[in-house]
Amino acid sequence: MTPKNDPLLFAEFPPVSKEAWLEKIANDLKGKPLEKLAWRPAGPLRLSPVYTAEDLDVTANGIDGTPGVYPYRRGNRFHADGPGWQIVQEIPVQTGPQGRSLLRSAQSSDIPAVWVRGQTSETKALEALLSDLDITHTALHLDWPAMPSLLASDLYVAIAQQDGTRPEHLTGTLVNDPLSRSAKTGKTVSDFDLENFRAALDAFGTSPHFRACAADFSYIHEQGGHAVQELAFALSTLVDYLVWLGETEGRDAQEEYLRNLAVTFATGSQFFLEVAKWRAFRVLLAKVLDSMGFTDPDLQSPFLIARTAYRNLSRYDRHTNLLRNTTEAISAVFGGVQAVVVSAYDRVDHAESDTSLRLARNIQHLMKHEAYLDQVQDPAGGSYYVEQLTDQLGEAAWTSFQELEAAGGFRAALASGQIGQLLAEARTAQEQLLAKRRLTQIGVNNYPHPSETLAGDPTADDGRQAVPFEQLRLRADAFAAARGGQRLRAFLLLFGDTRMRNARSQFARNLIGSGGWEVLENSNPQEVEASLQEAIAAKPEAVVLCSADPAYFEQGPELISRLRAALPDIRIILAGKPEGAESLPVDDLIYAGLDAQAYLASLLQSVVPA
Template sequence: MVAHSKSSGVGPELALAADFPEPTHEQWQAQVAKVLQRSGLVGDDPAGPVEDVLATTTYDGITVRPLYTEPAGETGVPGLAPFVRGSRPQGSVAEGWDVRQRHDNPDAAETNREVLADLHNGVSSLWLRLGRGGLAVDDLADALDGVHLDMIGVALDAGAETTAAADALFALAEEQGVRPHALRGTLGADPLGWQARTGQAGDEEEAVALAERCAGLPELGALVVDGLPYHEAGGSDAQELGCSLAAATTYLRWLTEAGIDVETAARLVEFRYAATADQFLTIAKLRAARRLWEQVTRTCGVAERARGQRQHAVTSPAMLTKRDPWVNMLRTTIASFAAGIGGAQAVTTLPFDAAIGLPDSFARRIARNTQSLLLEESHLAQVIDPAGGSYYVESLTDELAKAAWAWFQRIEAAGGLPAALGSGLVADALAATWEQRRTAIAHRRDAITGVSEFPDLDEPVLEREPAPEQPGGGLPVHRYAEDFERLRDAADAQPTRPTVFLATLGSLAAHNARASFARNLFAAGGVACTDAGATESTADVLAAYDGAPVVCLCSSDEVYADRAAETAEALKRAGARQVLLAGKPSGTGGVDGYVHAGCDALAVLTDVHEQLGVRR
């Protein structure tokens, strides 16, 4: 619609929607109710608001609603407290975020080739795993041969050998003639992260000594608060945030008790968070993390200018799959996007084959290029806080911050993170969340593309050189796909592919939808399917039956009513040990179980494996 404006002096202007009446919330509800009624999701007279049907709940108990009409929580402006909208006034516009690639190959020569290739092709800082689980500390100089330490940042991750790694870095800088003041990155001391990973108490004195060493260096941090151990143990976003905040608070206590002023102590700490393919939760998590840190540092007396949080976001190792690893490219792209939008200063995109072993050059290139495309072609960093003003994101940030703060208070009430790790408080809470997550994955409410949904039985398995074994003994390390992938591995190890017979009843139109569903479900456990095709009678099904111990009936409800019980009994007489039916439980005679949307697919597949004699 075109409206003529006399005030502009430049002729007609487009009013767009300005001349239309603003729709009310009640009108929106009425339209949504019509759609849900046509879909069969609600009756003609819904018992409650239609929003309840569309709402989902996170693992922190936060209800995600389909529509948000009001802002929530304090957001401020970029660069000022509470730093929800970013730690810097200009956001990422000035220079983007730091593209940080991880290196853990124990071969120093190969690591050097990978490092130089990364730096030549867009990476701006390095994350080096050293000691147990990575490159030998003594090989650091060889791995960084040709690298100018005054031009790139280095984040060390050396566990129990942190001091030795720091000594090696400073020695290399001195050899290059680089003054310590020019060094950027972090020495990576994380005693509580080490305790979480290994169950062994970290070295407080080492952390304090390294902090004192870096106190006068403006761009080099000493400590890292790593949220990945809690994330990989199956924890929720709020649990990861709360544990991270408790670790950082402990580090502040240690440093200030050693005589380091609180502002310097806060500057020396960098936070590492997991970025997942749930882009809005990742954006909200990074925003909530800055708000929580600002609250702690403000209470400790830190000046506003020094309350911003240094964030390093890593695409989640837990979400990566070994099966159909190409889908990991999509997962890590979404996660990297969310990390950048969420305001992380450094982002690591893990290669798509990282769950299989040491990444190859192609996978590393794809990981680099993912961020290059986001920065240079999508121009994400040229907008200050793109998520700002979204009622959904701001509400999610507010609720996530409150849930994380409540968990942080529980940890503090238990004596702080060291005590909570030692008593099992943290482990028990994370284990409970993991069981909830595991159940959702088993029922395919949390679908994993290429693994629990749309698996490809003919997919060739990628092979990679094994990655170094990481220190363990503390919190468990999970991947979301691990249960389904164990079934796939067991099925693949059999001399012949285990098979289920689909007893397709009726015409193609009658059985195709449920046969496709069943074939997809069984493939998630590495089980192939044969089928009877179009059949007109039980005799047709028996003529096509190949003797498989497990059979699944597939057809429409109408055909089931006529033929399912009779066909099931006939198949059992022909040798079938177990007869399933694709559809909701209906009390059909002769049927031993049902497969349907929302069923416990993992339990069904485990039982089918047992019936077929599949051994792990």
């Protein structure tokens, strides 16, 4: 019996039809169209603001299914003792004593697994780091792109043998994915790369608990791709590997690959979309494998690893990264992954320390031991919204996947430049949303901490979405430093209607503060003359008028005239976009939908020429 039909649970609550809900919403909107509330979270997806039980078909696509049963919508494993997941500590430093120290510290904290990432091609660096690994108690997820995967495999196996560890006791994964590496770096995939990929799989032939073919699709999110592309590109990549193995070696090699498969995605900040992404991926992969004749559940259940995204991190207000990492990790757990890697909040500064790594792993300890998230499997299951999102995301990704296959598959799309073009288009669209503050990043384009400064070199474009705003902030910081710490100042002159002046002043404070300006405001908006004198006395670089539209035309002209007479170089800004604003002698209008990034750049240029 489903809960909605339980007479004891819902006897006093008669069912409400979707039509009744829509009627109630229409009344609340007071004539505004419901379409205004529709959300477009990724690519072609368009989501309604309301879903009800009438939108849910519990018999479709495994919604009413069981974890561990095809099509794996609710999880690709059934956990009798709770779902659980593997807590993985990222070890970011690949050479020297610092990396070894961080590794020893992680192991002393009884961490079950480590993710070791490195960039050097020197075998001694990896060998030294792995020599400190307690292989019998700690799983290793190895990501060492600068070294051929076969060489990394041989090193690990050799160290294990020296340590007396039997091959069947090795656990973990090896990032062994030349196609994704090519998409990330732009280097062409060679036959040698594919042969090396296959040979690395053989190196762990007697290690059933070590998955030597970890496909790392985190680059898609990190390069600005959306969830539909993540799923479509991942499916197409996996199909390419299966086709290549089938053509070169046959069915046994394909099955060996699937038994050794692990899949990694970056998990982003759109919580419910990320939950749905993992659920949809399992359904789609099962559908693909089923169509290719791989019906064994063991072949349809790759080990799923989530990594908190680098693209979402910020340098300013960087402790907010802890909150981002937390929600991203929770969404992955709700989505049903087997392992989670939480990066240090200061990874963006390449300054990871024992403290920041401890905070990273403690996020997951709190999730398990305080929030008990390991006690419930598929907690989002049955949610009208999440189930609809799972279906729509899966349908859109399937269409995109079929288009890639019709064009020759992932490798062909990569060689033609199609993959790069699609990612560039998605990134541009996302950057526009951030620039116009349709997509909010706390501490970056909304709710900034403008008095915070950064030390070190200016921010380079490392792919993070916060970089354009950070570069503006750094210019403002440099200007402040050049004049003894005095920041650019904007004075919010509040007057008139209380509700409108407060709303517009809050909007202006967040927007202008995002450019690194110090924001002041008058102490008593009821006293207009005193407020004007207060603004003049502050001698700011800009004054922002904050009131209701009628007051701008009634009191604005005189205020503007007197401000210009007292402060000839002042820049006067109007918060809002009232009809007829062009008749007011102001320099700028700021309003919802404005390209905040471009505006802040022009505002900075007007007072601090480059």
